[in-house]
Amino acid sequence: MPHTMKLCAITLDCPDPRALAAFYEQATGLEAHPASDAEFAGLHGEAGLFIGFQRVDDYRAPRWPDQSVPQQFHFDFAVDDLDEAEARLIELGASKPAYQPDEDRWRVLTDPAGHPFCLVRS
Template sequence: MSLQLVAITLDCPDPPALAAFYQQATGLELHPRSGADFAALNGEHGLVIGFQRVDGYRAPSWPGQDQPQQLHLCFRIGDDERLAEVESRLVESGARIPAHQPHGDRARVLTDPVGHPFCISTR
């Protein structure tokens, strides 16, 4: 059996808004069938990052597990970019920096505007 990963979908209260955050962060194109209840970005090699509306959405907690994170995305930054500069741009776009940072200078954990943790890394 061979499986190919084609999509990752995040629950959220406002799919277009969260898609816009990740579009600005990654430069990926908005999927043409995106709408109010589901939005998506076209990634590399056919991988789609989706965002689906969930009524009563509850943000994950990081690093605690009162509300499990359920998913953790990791992004490698460009070779010519500095971690602090990318982090700053993401914060300007709506990301937050949690106090718990387990990776030292190699990577930073951020949370997106609705609380999903994600990492940016130099590797």
């Protein structure tokens, strides 16, 4: 019988795990993990996916679209209204890079630690 793998967690490097977890908690509605601390914080959802945030000394934020510090990966979030979601996330602390490859179809934002993520029409 072949082995199967199920994605159960994604962990992001960052300078402040609690702050980044709070941003994504407000943005997604996922629940904070009770064992979160200054070194590692986490969120979990109904489907069992866990998103972790680990503190890294001398963290360097990705530079998007410049790859001098590569993004390495990014989240895509499906939303009903791009403008509304963008405005809400910017209020929560996200930033919007000047370069937007196809702003009518998706938006590229960066979280407070500099990780790029996309909003796509659902």
